[in-house]
Amino acid sequence: MTELNYDHTHLCITINTEQPPHDEDFELWANLFLHNDEITINDFSKGADRHQLNFSYQQNNFTLNFEHYSESIWIDAQGIEAEHLLAALTFYLS
Numbered sequence: 001m002t003e004l005n006y007d008h009t010h011l012c013i014t015i016n017t018e019q020p021p022h023d024e025d026f027e028l029w030a031n032l033f034l035h036n037d038e039i040t041i042n043d044f045s046k047g048a049d050r051h052q053l054n055f056s057y058q059q060n061n062f063t064l065n066f067e068h069y070s071e072s073i074w075i076d077a078q079g080i081e082a083e084h085l086l087a088a089l090t091f092y093l094s
Helices: 023-033 086-093
Strands: 002-007 012-017 039-046 050-057 060-067 072-077
Antiparallel strands (some): 039 050
């Protein structure tokens, strides 16, 4: 089960899952998690401890982040207009 929470204070969506993806599986997990009609996957970057998948929703850009040491997963907005869509994106992905 995956739980999404909109964090109004930090302007992000936190994602809690019973089985977080393994480091090497995050790109596949992220593509499956975001597979929706209104979402466009833009690009993926893999770092030593954080991986990021950039995507668009309602013509605004967001980043799905995964920090594998803490197994933290969250989405943040890229710009003020995108910040205003975080609550709607939370609902859409739920």
